Structure formats: C-alpha cells, structure tokens
Amino acid sequence: MAFVRVYGGALAECSVNAGQLLQAHLDISSSSKPAIIFRIAARNERGYGPATQVRWLQDQQIPYHNATANNSLKRTSSNTNSAGSKKQRLAPAGGGPNDA
Numbered sequence: 001m002a003f004v005r006v007y008g009g010a011l012a013e014c015s016v017n018a019g020q021l022l023q024a025h026l027d028i029s030s031s032s033k034p035a036i037i038f039r040i041a042a043r044n045e046r047g048y049g050p051a052t053q054v055r056w057l058q059d060q061q062i063p064y065h066n067a068t069a070n071n072s073l074k075r076t077s078s079n080t081n082s083a084g085s086k087k088q089r090l091a092p093a094g095g096g097p098n099d100a
Contacts, residue, residue, distance in 0.1 A: 001025050003039050026058065034058045 002025075007014035024036045035058060041051040 001027070001037070008043075027055070031055070033060065 004020070004023075006016050006020055021036065026034050027037050028034045035055040038054045038056065039051045040054065042049045
C-alpha cells in the first residue's frame with residue numbers, strides 16, 4: 001500500500017475531493033469493515049512530526065468504487081460518534097512555535 005500526498009501547506013485543514021477518494025486503496029485486511037486509511041503529519045522547520053493514522057470506515061452495503069461521488073462522501077447515522085464518545089481535539093489556528 002502506498003500513500004499519496006493530497007495536501008501540503010500552511011493551513012491546518014484540508015478537503016479531499018471525490019476523485020481522490022475514488023482512487024484510494026480500500027483496506028480490507030485488518031478488519032471486517034472496509035476502510036480508507038489516512039496518514040496525517042505536521043511539519044515545521046525541524047521536519048515532520050509523528051504521523052497519525054486514521055481509518056475511515058466505509059459502508060459495506062454499497063460497493064465503494066461503484067458508488068456515486070455524493071454517496072461516497074455521506075456519513076450515515078450508523079458510523080457517527082455517539083454523544084458519550086471522546087470529543088475531537090482541534091489543532092490551534094496558528095501562532096505557536098511549531099507551526100509552519
């Protein structure tokens with residue numbers, strides 16, 4: 001499996017377009033649920049920090065590569081976080097010593 005860079009820049013956010021998602025490798029090896037794997041890493045003047053891997057679980061009822069672009073980007077209620085789960089941590093907007 002090879003990773004493809006979809007963004008490199010100063011902003012702390014990125015949108016991945018539907019075309020890139022349709023070309024993404026669908027990992028079915030480590031779980032019963034198919035997923036797209038993202039690696040997220042930050043860079044500053046000293047280089048890259050540790051990468052974080054995120055598995056984006058895909059709906060098993062619709063074959064991913066046969067889905068339309070709109071269907072591939074939708075989240076269903078079955079895969080959203082419940083109210084009792086961990087809250088998402090957001091990165092600061094900038095100005096810190098490690099921002100680049």
